[in-house]
Amino acid sequence: MVAKSLLAVCLCFAAVTSQAQVLDVPHQQDVPTRTLLVPTPNAKAVVLLFSGGGGMLRLKEDGLTKNHHTFVRSADQWSQYQIDAVLVDTPYDLGDIKRGDRRDGGEHLSRVGEVVQFYKNKLGLPIWIFGHSMGTSTATHFVNQLNQQSKLLTGIIIAGTVRTASLSDDVKLPVLAIHHANDQCVSTPPSVSENIISSRPKNTVSRLEIIEGGASDGNVCESFAYHGFNQTEPEFIKRAAQFILSQ
Numbered sequence: 001m002v003a004k005s006l007l008a009v010c011l012c013f014a015a016v017t018s019q020a021q022v023l024d025v026p027h028q029q030d031v032p033t034r035t036l037l038v039p040t041p042n043a044k045a046v047v048l049l050f051s052g053g054g055g056m057l058r059l060k061e062d063g064l065t066k067n068h069h070t071f072v073r074s075a076d077q078w079s080q081y082q083i084d085a086v087l088v089d090t091p092y093d094l095g096d097i098k099r100g101d102r103r104d105g106g107e108h109l110s111r112v113g114e115v116v117q118f119y120k121n122k123l124g125l126p127i128w129i130f131g132h133s134m135g136t137s138t139a140t141h142f143v144n145q146l147n148q149q150s151k152l153l154t155g156i157i158i159a160g161t162v163r164t165a166s167l168s169d170d171v172k173l174p175v176l177a178i179h180h181a182n183d184q185c186v187s188t189p190p191s192v193s194e195n196i197i198s199s200r201p202k203n204t205v206s207r208l209e210i211i212e213g214g215a216s217d218g219n220v221c222e223s224f225a226y227h228g229f230n231q232t233e234p235e236f237i238k239r240a241a242q243f244i245l246s247q
Helices: 002-017 106-123 135-144 190-198 233-246
Strands: 021-027 030-038 045-050 083-088 127-132 153-159 175-180 206-211
Touching: 021 106, 030 106, 045 106, 045 135, 045 233, 083 106, 083 233, 106 127, 106 135, 127 135, 135 153, 153 190, 153 233, 175 190, 175 233, 190 206, 206 233
Parallel strands: 045 083, 045 127, 127 153, 153 175, 175 206
Antiparallel strands: 021 030, 030 083
16 A cells, blocks of 8 residues: 555655755755745635655755655645645754754754745735744744744644644644544644644634544654645645635
């Protein structure tokens, strides 16, 4: 089952990259932050996708990657909703729950801000930040800064939310949390997403979406488990896209 899934991902993503564009976002005197823009005609918004684990997609110059994260698998599905998708890579490992979460570091958050500013300038569209698993730590730490670059965002989406993620009451952005009902990863129980949404200030827009079905293969915290929304990608993207377009 996993082997067949990997083949499908490779074939699908190869088709996506034929129309996508690799864009390196400058970072001071250091290596740039590599991104992959998957555009759509007449886009209404752009979503910046921050993956889980150590965050390293290792995007090649042609846009290809051996990473099978749910964001990679579903990169082609945003276009039907007229939303530009951007896979955001990192040149260095960002850690994880076991090895330590380094997504609150100034270096990392500076890069996130540069990517937000870059795509705001380039596309002039409403920008959403979307983190999955450990990527939810990136997304929440970034918006909690309440600085000039985070204020360029239109909203935030978190999915398979990790325990280290939290949102300040001072964040007034619309917030969507998505979780799989059967997520068995000890670091990302559904209660984390539930608690973030239930604790949002009453004068803010927030929603919790629970997804069921699909399949779970391998490690319960990896990409092809329920945690990674395996075989529910169309519904996963649909719910996120509908929330984006409703704001």
